[in-house]
Structures are given as structure tokens and as C-alpha cells.
Amino acid sequence: MNIHFIAIGGAAMHNLALALHHKGETVTGSDDTIFDPSKSRLEKYGLLPEAFGWFPEKITSDLDAVILGMHAKEDNPELLKAQELGLNIYSYPEYLYERAKDKTRVVIGGSHGKTTITSMILHVMHYWDKEVDYMVGAQLEGFDTMVRMTDDADFMVLEGDEYLSSPIDRRPKFHLYKPNIALLSGIAWDHINVFPTFDNYVEQFQIFVDSMTNGGAMVYNTEDENVVKVVENATAHIKKYPYQTPEYTVEDGETLLETPDGAMPIEVFGKHNLNNLAGAKWICQHMGVVEEDFYEAISTFTGASKRLELIAKSKDTVIYKDFAHSPSKVAATTSAVKEQYGDRTVVACLELHTYSSLNPEFLSEYQGALDAADVAVVFYSPKAVEIKKLEPITAQQIAAAFKRDDLTIFTDPADFKAFLFEQELKNKAILLMSSGNYGGLDFEEVKGLV
Incomplete structure (x- = not known):
């Protein structure tokens, strides 16, 4: 072709x-x-x-x-x-569906966690040499591309993004896949520039659930009340498989997952990642991987790119970067690092970079998002606000939104870099959260701090 x-x-x-x-x-x-x-x-x-x-x-x-x-x-x-x-003109998701319409389509949806859950599933399949087609939103270790398309694979695993399909097709991408098996991880208002109200945003997930094939399997997170409502209101004839965060403990900076065979050390950490793991387990079981084999494979999963990615480590210092930018992701990621490194000072740095995060009307959604950090820092670029043609925001507005008296706010990349590089790193965990780069921060240079 x-x-x-x-x-x-x-x-x-x-x-x-x-x-x-x-x-x-x-x-x-x-x-x-x-x-x-x-x-x-x-x-x-x-x-x-x-x-x-x-x-x-x-x-x-x-x-x-x-x-x-x-x-x-x-x-x-x-x-x-x-x-x-x-x-024949296709949007990206339309074309994926066209090539996968005769396969079993597995679609992972949700405001947060979908890249990690999709990555976990693909890691397990790769570990056991099970051939599947896929589309995932991050580069994975052991995979050449983020998309695989063959004639022979029975399954296609798709990360179900709720953002728009194309300039001439304003439907969310995940409305086009018509899943046989689906997962819904959580619903937390995002993409305010496209979905102006929370109700309008939730409606997209209802359409997603109702787009499933009759008799399909819906795996869903019961710890999210919005997810539960959407699944309970489903009009499609589907089977429902609830999941929740499994039991785990943290000992000396290591997370141990409770399994039928006892406590098992795993590479990923944080309540949100353990919750993601529980959802991935259900999906893998629907794809033919038994529970015991899932645990063996997932114990070697080190995480998706840019999701709690360890970029530097020494005996008493760790530095992570994470793609987190929406309020729920920021809160979950910050809490995860504090739980894992409870005996260290956690310095959490967030760049407000997306349209939603730089919107004055949306800022209040960040209240409490950095509360788990010992030191909380926000960086934003007034130039980025101008480029995006948004209403200007002030440091005072940001401070009022986060409702944290000791919040440090930077608007100059050089000032933020100086703050970071002047840190006394002993007994600290540094977390850099952004979908950007703090106005030009060189992460290779950051690695040299440790």
C-alpha cells in the first residue's frame, strides 16, 4: 500500500x-x-x-x-x-482501528496511568514471548517503536487517549477503537482547552464505555468514584471486572507486593503504580497470562519512560523526573516519592507547562497537589503563557491556588537552575515533574549533580 x-x-x-x-x-x-x-x-x-x-x-x-x-x-x-x-483520509486512531478491526482490541483508558498500565501489559507479553500488536505513548525498553502492526497477532493493545483525533475529526481518539477488552483507570479533569467543564469531560468516558463491543470485558478501578459511576451507567452489554490497590509494604526504600506466594520485591513504587499493576494483571489474565506468570514478569518491570524515571542515584540521594502535569498525577507522584523515601527530604519541583495548567480558571485544581513534599517548588514561564495566547498569571495566583505558605515560585529558567544546582543533596529525593524542560534545563547536566 x-x-x-x-x-x-x-x-x-x-x-x-x-x-x-x-x-x-x-x-x-x-x-x-x-x-x-x-x-x-x-x-x-x-x-x-x-x-x-x-x-x-x-x-x-x-x-x-x-x-x-x-x-x-x-x-x-x-x-x-x-x-x-x-x-481515503484517516485520523491516527481511525487508521489504527482500520488495521485492527479483525483483531481483539484491548484499550487502556483513563486520565492517568494509561501509559504505565499499557507498558506493564506489553512488558509481560514481551517477557513471555507472546506476540501482540500495540500502540503506547512512551518508548519502552526492549521495543524498537511505540507502534507495532502485523497480520498475525491476535491482540492489539491500544493506549486510549481522550484528546482529539485530527483537525477535521474532533472526536476523542479512544471513541474510535470499539474495544473488546477495556480498562478505565481514573477520571480527573484534564484538557480544559477542549473540555471546558468537568461534566463534559466525564461524558467522553461514558461514550468510551458505551462504545465497547457487546459482551466485552471492562476492567475498572473501584477506588475512583467517577469511574464507578461511568461503568455502572454503561448502556453496552459488558462484563465488569473491578480492581483496587493490592496490599504492599515499603521497607528500606524497597516496595514489596503481597502475592499468593508471599511478599515479592518490585521495581516500581507508589500507591498509584500498585493500583496500575492491579489493573494490568486483570488485562493480562484476559489475554491468557495466568496470575503466577504475571507476577514473575512484572517483578522485572522498571517503569515507562518519563514516568518516575530515575535519572541519578547515590548512596543517599535520588533524582527522578516524571511527565506528571495534571493535578491528580502531581499529587500521586509526589506522594509516591515521599512514601518510598520517608526518611529523606523530598524536594518536588513542578513546571506549569500545559494549556490547562497555565489557565487561571484551572489553577485551583492544584490545591494540595504538592502537600506530600517537604520542599515545594513551582516553575512557569510567562513567555510560554504569551506563546499559548493565554491570560497572564501571577505568582500570587499560583500561591493562592496551591494554598501552601512555603511554596517557592520561579519564572526565570536561570533562577530555577541555580536553585536546583545549589541544593545540598545529602539525604534528599529530588522530583522534577513536567511535560516540558523548565525553560531549557539539560537533564544530562542534572545527572552530574550526583
């Missing part, structure tokens, strides 16, 4: 392009700019566009499919040409 990507450089898009290339399809693409790691990975396989920009002449009638990324606009010249020619 001949497949063209409009906006090939995105994290998800370039991985799908690579997966189709590995499958033997003819892949082309365009983008107005591409950064690493996408750039070098596309270049390695000869898929990097010769020039940046949009070229309608690339769109011809011999294309079997055009895949449209969110980075493109509705008036994109290549999109307009594809529409004019009447070509």
Missing part, C-alpha cells in the same frame, strides 16, 4: 510511519518542522522528508491512504488536495 502522512514528525505519527515501513508498506510524509528523536529515527529508515513544508504535488491518486496528524491545520494544502481527489 502507498500511505502518506500529513505531519509525519509527531511522536505518535512517526512511530506509526515506522511500523508501517517495517511491515513493508510504501510510506511518505510531510511536515513543516521535525525535531529529534523523530527526525533521526525517520532519517535512519529513509522516511525523513527531503524538505520541510507542505507540498500538494505529493498528493496523487495512487495513494491508498492519507493519515492526518493533529499538528496540521484544516486548511493544510496537502489535506485540501487529498479532499479534492476524494482520497
Whole structure:
């Protein structure tokens, strides 16, 4: 097949392009700019566009499919040409469904935890040499790409993102997959720029549950009351499998999971990750992995990229970075580090970087999010607020939102870096939470602190 990507450089898009290339399809693409790691990975396989920009002449009638990324606009010249020619135009999730409609589709949904849960499932499958197709939102150890697509695999495991599908398809991605097996980990208001009210946001998860195939299996977290309500209100004829956080203990900085065969040390930590693990176990059992085999495999799981990722460690210092940015994720991640390192001073640093986190109306959702930290720091860039064309916010607004008298707030990257590099690190746990980089912080340089 001949497949063209409009906006090939995105994290998800370039991985799908690579997966189709590995499958033997003819892949082309365009983008107005591409950064690493996408750039070098596309270049390695000869898929990097010769020039940046949009070229309608690339769109011809011999294309079997055009895949449209969110980075493109509705008036994109290549999109307009594809529409004019009447070509098959797919959003990213539409195309994934098209290639997986004859497989058993396993979709992991939720405001938080979905990347980690999907990663846990794939780790277990990989450990036992079980071939599955997949799409996950982080690069995993032992996996070449974030997308795998074959003709032979019976299952396709999909991370179910609730964000929009494409510039011309405003449906959330996870509405398009029609799962046979699904998981719902939690519902905490996010993407305020798309879903302006909490009720509107919750409605998307109701649609997701109701989109399941008849007789499908829904695995859901009973510790989240919004999840329970959504699953109980389901109109689809589905089987329901509840889960909750399993018993565990923390001893000398090591987490021990209670199993039928006794306490088992595991690499990941934090109540939220143990909760994720319980959900992943149910899914793996539905995919044919018995409980005993699941425990053996999960004991070697070290975590998904950018999710509580250990970047430096010494005898009495640890430094983690995490993708956490929404209030619920920040609270869970901070609490996890404090629980794991209760005898150390936890310095939690949060960058407000997303549209939601920089929105004055949303800021109050962060109340209490950093309470578990001994030292709490917030960084935000007024320039980022300006670039995103948002209403300016002040340090006073942030302090009022977090409701923590000793909160330290930085707006200058150099000041934040100086604070970080001047820390006395002995007996400390440093946590850097952001979907950005604190205005240009070099994490390789941070590793050198320890």
C-alpha cells in the first residue's frame, strides 16, 4: 500500500510511519518542522522528508491512504488536495482501528496511568514471548517503536487517549477503537482547552464505555468514584471486572507486593503504580497470562519512560523526573516519592507547562497537589503563557491556588537552575515533574549533580 502522512514528525505519527515501513508498506510524509528523536529515527529508515513544508504535488491518486496528524491545520494544502481527489483520509486512531478491526482490541483508558498500565501489559507479553500488536505513548525498553502492526497477532493493545483525533475529526481518539477488552483507570479533569467543564469531560468516558463491543470485558478501578459511576451507567452489554490497590509494604526504600506466594520485591513504587499493576494483571489474565506468570514478569518491570524515571542515584540521594502535569498525577507522584523515601527530604519541583495548567480558571485544581513534599517548588514561564495566547498569571495566583505558605515560585529558567544546582543533596529525593524542560534545563547536566 502507498500511505502518506500529513505531519509525519509527531511522536505518535512517526512511530506509526515506522511500523508501517517495517511491515513493508510504501510510506511518505510531510511536515513543516521535525525535531529529534523523530527526525533521526525517520532519517535512519529513509522516511525523513527531503524538505520541510507542505507540498500538494505529493498528493496523487495512487495513494491508498492519507493519515492526518493533529499538528496540521484544516486548511493544510496537502489535506485540501487529498479532499479534492476524494482520497481515503484517516485520523491516527481511525487508521489504527482500520488495521485492527479483525483483531481483539484491548484499550487502556483513563486520565492517568494509561501509559504505565499499557507498558506493564506489553512488558509481560514481551517477557513471555507472546506476540501482540500495540500502540503506547512512551518508548519502552526492549521495543524498537511505540507502534507495532502485523497480520498475525491476535491482540492489539491500544493506549486510549481522550484528546482529539485530527483537525477535521474532533472526536476523542479512544471513541474510535470499539474495544473488546477495556480498562478505565481514573477520571480527573484534564484538557480544559477542549473540555471546558468537568461534566463534559466525564461524558467522553461514558461514550468510551458505551462504545465497547457487546459482551466485552471492562476492567475498572473501584477506588475512583467517577469511574464507578461511568461503568455502572454503561448502556453496552459488558462484563465488569473491578480492581483496587493490592496490599504492599515499603521497607528500606524497597516496595514489596503481597502475592499468593508471599511478599515479592518490585521495581516500581507508589500507591498509584500498585493500583496500575492491579489493573494490568486483570488485562493480562484476559489475554491468557495466568496470575503466577504475571507476577514473575512484572517483578522485572522498571517503569515507562518519563514516568518516575530515575535519572541519578547515590548512596543517599535520588533524582527522578516524571511527565506528571495534571493535578491528580502531581499529587500521586509526589506522594509516591515521599512514601518510598520517608526518611529523606523530598524536594518536588513542578513546571506549569500545559494549556490547562497555565489557565487561571484551572489553577485551583492544584490545591494540595504538592502537600506530600517537604520542599515545594513551582516553575512557569510567562513567555510560554504569551506563546499559548493565554491570560497572564501571577505568582500570587499560583500561591493562592496551591494554598501552601512555603511554596517557592520561579519564572526565570536561570533562577530555577541555580536553585536546583545549589541544593545540598545529602539525604534528599529530588522530583522534577513536567511535560516540558523548565525553560531549557539539560537533564544530562542534572545527572552530574550526583
